[in-house]
Amino acid sequence: MNKGEKTKQLIIEKSRKLFAKKGFDSTKTSEIAKASGISEATIYKYFDSKIDLLLACITPVEEENVEEKDFSQLPLKQLVEEYITIVVEKMINNRSQYEILFNEAIHHPEISTEYVKRIHQQNPIEKEIEKRIRMEEISTISNYFMFHVGLIGALIAMMNHHEIHQLSEENYLTNTKVQEMVDFLYYGMKGNKEDRS
Amino acid sequence: MNKGEKTKQLIIEKSRKLFAKKGFDSTKTSEIAKASGISEATIYKYFDSKIDLLLACITPVEEENVEEKDFSQLPLKQLVEEYITIVVEKMINNRSQYEILFNEAIHHPEISTEYVKRIHQQNPIEKEIEKRIRMEEISTISNYFMFHVGLIGALIAMMNHHEIHQLSEENYLTNTKVQEMVDFLYYGMKGNKEDRS
C-alpha cells in the first residue's frame, strides 16, 4: 500500500468512527482532518465530497468468510446459535458501519442502495435460514430481509440505549445476553405446531 | 385555545413531521417556518431554541389510557397479543415521536432523559409483562426495559427499510404482520422448559 492509499484508508477509518459517534451531519470535515492529522484540503484529494466519503465508510464491511461447510443438516437450534453468534460478532466488529447505515439511511437514500447490495451477498448460514423460512420449518417469519433488518435495528437500539443510560460500563452484548437472545429467537422462530393446531 | 396557543401547536406538529422525516440537524428553521406558514421570528416567540422545540416535539406523546382491567389472570399468549397490539398502535399513532426519539437520542442526550421518564409511566399491560419476567413465567428475557427498546428499534428499522425500498405502497404493519410478530414474540418469550431440561 503506497502513501496515498494509506492516507485514504486513514481518512476512512477516522471518518467512520466520527460518523458513527456523532452522526453524518454533525461531523465536520475539520474534525475529520484533525482526527486524521491532515489538512481539510487533503480530504478532497481523495474524495469528491463529504457524502462520497460517507459512502466509502460503509462500503467495505469485510465479511469474515464463513467456511463452506454444509449447514443443511444442522438442527435449527444450533443453526440459530451460529447465526446469532455471527450477527453479533459482525455487529461488534463493524458497529460503526451498521450504525451509520441505520441512522443515516433515512436521511441519505444513497446509503441504503449500498446496504441492500451487501445483504444479497448473504453468507451460507443466512442462505440456509432463508431456505428454512421458505420451507416453513421456521414457522413464524415470512420474510428474511425484514427479519434481518429488525434484528439489527433491535441490536443497535439496545446497544445505544445501554450506553446512553450507562447501565454499566461493560459492553451490553455479553455471552449471557447473547445466549438469552439465541433462546428467544430460537423459540420464536420455531413456534409450536402443537399449540397452533 | 387562544391564537398564540394555536400557533404554538401548529409549530410543534409541523416540526415533528420534519424532524422525523429529515432528522433534527437537517431540518432548517426556515423550513419549519415555511411549513407552518409563519415567519422564522415567530418560532422564537414560542421556543427559546431549536433544541427546545425538539424537546417539545417529543414531550407530549399522549398515552391512550388502557382501561384498568386486571391482566394478572390472562394467559401469556393473550397478554402478548394485547401488548403487541398496543405497542404497534402507539408506534403508528406516534411514529414521528418515536423516530425522533430513536434517531436523535444518540446525538442529543437531553432527549433520552425525556424518554426514560415516559417508559416509567408504564401502562398496566407493560407492568404485568415486567412482573411475569420477574416471576420467570417469561423465561427468555431478563430485562424489560432493554426488551422494549429492542422491540421498538426493530419496528422502526423495519418500517423505515420497508419505505426506503418501497417494497409496496401499503403500510408494513398489516394485521398479518402483527399476527406474525405476536407468534414470534410469544414463543420466544415462553421458551420451552421441556427442551431445556
Next chain:
Amino acid sequence: MNKGEKTKQLIIEKSRKLFAKKGFDSTKTSEIAKASGISEATIYKYFDSKIDLLLACITPVEEENVEEKDFSQLPLKQLVEEYITIVVEKMINNRSQYEILFNEAIHHPEISTEYVKRIHQQNPIEKEIEKRIRMEEISTISNYFMFHVGLIGALIAMMNHHEIHQLSEENYLTNTKVQEMVDFLYYGMKGNKEDRS
C-alpha cells in the same frame, strides 16, 4: 399628570437607567418594556423610535436654580469651590444623563446638539468663571467649553473605572475627593504669575 403622562415618564426613567448602565445599542426595547412593567407596543405609543426615546432621556436635566447672587466679588478659590460643588452635585444627580451624553454622543450625533443647547444655558457661576478666563484672572485655561467638557469627561472616567475595579463599595466622589479636586483645579487655574515671569 394623567395616566398617559405618567406612563411616558416611567418609560423615560427606566430607559435612562438602562441606557446609562448598558449603553444605547445594548439596551433592548424588550428590556425597557419589562423594566417598566408594560408591553413593547406601548413604548411606541409614546415614542416614534428608540432613538427618539434616547433623546427624551437626556433632554430634561433639571438644572437646580442657583440663586441670582452676585459672584463677581467672590475670591477665585471660593468661586472654584462653589463651581466644583455644583458640577459634582449635578453629576451625581444626573449621572445617567451625563453618561449617556458622553458615551453615546460619538455614535449618535443628534445627541450632542442637545448637549450644547444645555451648556449654553450656563448658570451664573459658570458665566462668572468664563468671564474670569477672558479677563485672564484664570491664566491657564483659554476656552471654557473645552474645560467643562474635559472636567466632566474626567469625572465620568474616574467614576466608571472606580466601579469597574470596585476599588471600594462606596461612591468615589466623597467630600475628601471633592476637596482634593477643588485644590487641584484652583491651583491649576490660578497658575503662578511669579513663576512664569
Next chain:
Amino acid sequence: MNKGEKTKQLIIEKSRKLFAKKGFDSTKTSEIAKASGISEATIYKYFDSKIDLLLACITPVEEENVEEKDFSQLPLKQLVEEYITIVVEKMINNRSQYEILFNEAIHHPEISTEYVKRIHQQNPIEKEIEKRIRMEEISTISNYFMFHVGLIGALIAMMNHHEIHQLSEENYLTNTKVQEMVDFLYYGMKGNKEDRS
C-alpha cells in the same frame, strides 16, 4: 510576515478604526470584512469571535520605550512637561485603542482587565510621578491611577467634542493646547503650601 499574518494584522487595523469610530456593538462583522477587502468567513479563521477581535484590537498598544534616564532629580515642572508630552503622544498615536478602551470598558468588562495590565507596566516617568505623589511633593493628588484615568478621560472627551462640533478642522491637541495643559496640571499638582498654612 507571511500572508496569513498579514491578513490578521489588516483585520486588526481596520477593526480598530471602526470600533473606535462607531463603537463595538454598532460595528458589524460585514463592515469589517468590507473595509478589509476580505470575506466575513476569513475573519473567523483568525479570531474566534467578535469580542476576541476587540481584545486583539486593544492588546498591542506598543509602548514607545522611554529611555532609561534618571528622572528623580528633574524639577517637577519639567517632569510634568515630559509626562504630558508622552501621554498626549501616546493618545494621538493610539487614539483608537484608548477610545475603545474608555468607551467599551463599561459594557465589556473583559477589556478593563487588559487595561489595568497595561497601566501597571508604567514607564519610568509615570513611576517617578507616582513616587512624588507618595512623597507628597505633589500635594493635591492622592491616587495616581485615578488621576491617570481622569486625565485620559478628559483628553478623549475634549478631542471628541472638538470633532463633533468641528470647532476647527485642525487637531485639538496643538502645541499651545498642550502647553496650556502642562501649566494647568503643574500648578494644580503643586498646590501651594503657603496658601494652605
Next chain:
DNA sequence: GATGAATGAGCATTCATTCAT
C-alpha cells in the same frame, strides 16, 4: 502528495417595529 488561505452560501437567532383588537 499535501496544504495555507480564502470564501459563498447558509444557519440559528435577535430585535426594533407594526397593527388589529
Next chain:
DNA sequence: TATGAATGAATGCTCATTCAT
C-alpha cells in the same frame, strides 16, 4: 390606553469546498 401576535431585515458565525502553490 394598552397589548398579543407577528415579522422583515439583519447579525454573528459555520462549514463544505476550492485553488494556487
